[in-house]
Amino acid sequence: MDENTNKKTKITITLPTSAYFMSGIRDFTLNMIKNTTNFPEKWAFRFQSVVDELCNNAIEHGSAPESEIRITFIHVKDDYLEIEVEDTGTGKDKIKAEELTKIIESRKAPGYAFTGIRGRGLVKIVSEWTDELKIEDRPEGGLRLTIKKYLKNARQGEGLELEQKQNSLTINNLQ
Numbered sequence: 061m062d063e064n065t066n067k068k069t070k071i072t073i074t075l076p077t078s079a080y081f082m083s084g085i086r087d088f089t090l091n092m093i094k095n096t097t098n099f100p101e102k103w104a105f106r107f108q109s110v111v112d113e114l115c116n117n118a119i120e121h122g123s124a125p126e127s128e129i130r131i132t133f134i135h136v137k138d139d140y141l142e143i144e145v146e147d148t149g150t151g152k153d154k155i156k157a158e159e160l161t162k163i164i165e166s167r168k169a170p171g172y173a174f175t176g177i178r179g180r181g182l183v184k185i186v187s188e189w190t191d192e193l194k195i196e197d198r199p200e201g202g203l204r205l206t207i208k209k210y211l212k213n214a215r216q217g218e219g220l221e222l223e224q225k226q227n228s229l230t231i232n233n234l235q
Contacts, residue, residue: 066139069096072132077123077151079116085131086112097135103214106189107141113185114145114205121155122147122202142208149202157195157203164193 071092075081089111093104111131118129132144168187187193192208 066136068134068136070132070134072130074128074130075115077119077125077127077129079119082112082115082119085115089133092133093141096137097141098138098211099141099209099214103209107143107209110186110189110207111143111145114143114207118145118147118151118203118205120151121153122149122151124148124150124152127151138211140208140210142206144204144206146198146204147202148200149198155203157197160203161195164195 073085073088075085086108090104090108093099093107094101097104099107115129115131123129127148127150129148130144130146132146134142134144164187186205186207190207190209191213192206194204194206194208196204196206198204
C-alpha cells in the first residue's frame, strides 16, 4: 500500500479582509482539489463556490477592514475534504454560532421563500453541497465554519460507490 494513501494534508492560508484576494483563493481551491484529491472534477468547481461563499461572508460580515480571515484545507486523499474558514468577530455583523445556525435552519425549511436578492449562499450552496457543516464560536472572538465532504458521497451518481447522503449541522460554543 502506498504510504501516502491515508496521509492527512493540511494547508492554512491567512488573508487580509479584502475581496481582492478571492480570485487567488478560488484558483488555489480549484487546482488543489483537482490535483491532490480524487474528487470528481465537478466537485472541484463546487468546492470553489463553497470556499468563495464562506470567505466572502467572513470578509463582509465577520472581520473588520484591515483585519484577516483564515482558511484551512484538510484532506485525506481517498476519504474526505474538510475546509475551515475563520473570521475575527470584528466585522459589522456580530453574530454567535447559535444565532447563525438558527438562521440557516429556518431557511432550509421546506417552503421558505427567499424574497431578497441575497442570503442564499450558506443554505443553497454550502449546506447542500457538503455532508457536514459545523459552526463554532471561537474563544478569541469570531466564528469558525467547517465543512466536510466525503469522497464516497461525492462519487454518488457518478456510477461509482452509491451511498445515501447524510447532512449534519453541529453547533459548538468554545467559550
